Amino acid sequence: MSAPAHPDSTDLDRLHAAVKREKEDLAPESQPAPLWATFLLMLIAIIAGSQLGPMTGGWSFDVSNPFALAGGGDPRPGGAGAGAAMDPFQMAMKKGASGYSVCGGCHQGNGGGLPGQFPPLAGSEYVTGGTERLIRIVQHGLTGPITVKGQGFNTPGGMQAFGGAMSSQDLANVLTFVRNSWGNEGTMITKEMVQKVRDEEKRTTQWTDAGLKPFADKNVPGEIPAGPGATAAAAAPPAAK
Template identity: 35%
Template sequence: MNGGPSDPLSLDQAGASDEQLQRVHAILLREKPEPTEGYSPLPLLLLGLMSAFILFSAIYLGRYSGGFDPMVYDERIPPGMLVDNAAAPVAQDPKVLGQRIFTANCAACHQVTGLGLPGAFPPLAGSEWVAGPDERIIRIVLSGLSGPVTVKGSPFNLAMPSLGPSLKDEQLAAVLTYIRSEWGNNAPAVSPDKVKEIRAAVAGHPGPWAPEELLKIP
């Protein structure tokens, strides 16, 4: 406004008349109020919207985060339901279940490649044991195996622990089906019913099997 006709200072200096001053004031009063210091309050509507959004987000996370459990692959499944889900054979693709169980229970020794470790852990890839009768490998995972054994022409002599107590019939069937179809292996699937049947039949067997004991099974 400097130097303009409505600038009070320049009007004063110019010796403005009362009439002119009144006109100038009328113009000034029409102008917006001077900005004030401090904060103006947040509009209530915006505050309400933001609160509603935060509330919604909190409820959404509580409902769909799966408890931020790394094992939850479907965020709509609450963590508490995971165990039931894994136990229900219909709800789980056996191939996926088998791979998961293999990684968690077998890969430390037999390796994810299924190649084992020469001189220590025998290979499952291309193994005649894996391709052989399911009556034998079910017994191996149920009770373990120890004693001299030959796999793909190489001798091994360590002990494999029993996994029967820690894995259910469906889980053992899934992992055996997995090792029979992975790494180029191509042997028929193992059914949970078969595992159940053999588990009942060998219930009284003390300790791990000796390989020659299993080779007698046709």
């Protein structure tokens, strides 16, 4: 018999043996959970989820959205307030507010603009005035000297055209939003109105203020008054009873 490799090794063997002895065997009647049970539980969860989803509004957060509740009534799908939640003016304002992020970098979140650089949209006659000029400005861009609320602007490069980058619906929402924010009050601009200007005017250069003079007071036909009551009656189908 050779000497142990290490003086402690016999001691280690003894300890290991003790540990092994402690380990209990699986009782003969107990089995690990079968794999099919796991899959069955997953299947139940999927079916339950797909049933619950539609019943709770498709997991959307509309139920806690202040615009949806503004119309009053029952905000649940199919409830009395469901028609109000679909009010086109409220929808346009909500979507326009998020679409406005592309404008806000220059015209600022409060619509106040930046003196000497970006003209204000709040209180601007270009925003609340004729809808044709407003749509043309955003559709094709604007450059050269312009006076807004008594302040002169002539920012190099002017404002780019947004017609290529935004759908008529997105533009309509943003324009409805700017016409009805920060104290502005104006009619709604619909996607049909934006589309009409798009189809009629195919220019590839920016407008100048002088070039827009003929459109200053013109309105594209098809506008609808802003406001939940008016638009709900004008554009929304009557709520199903």
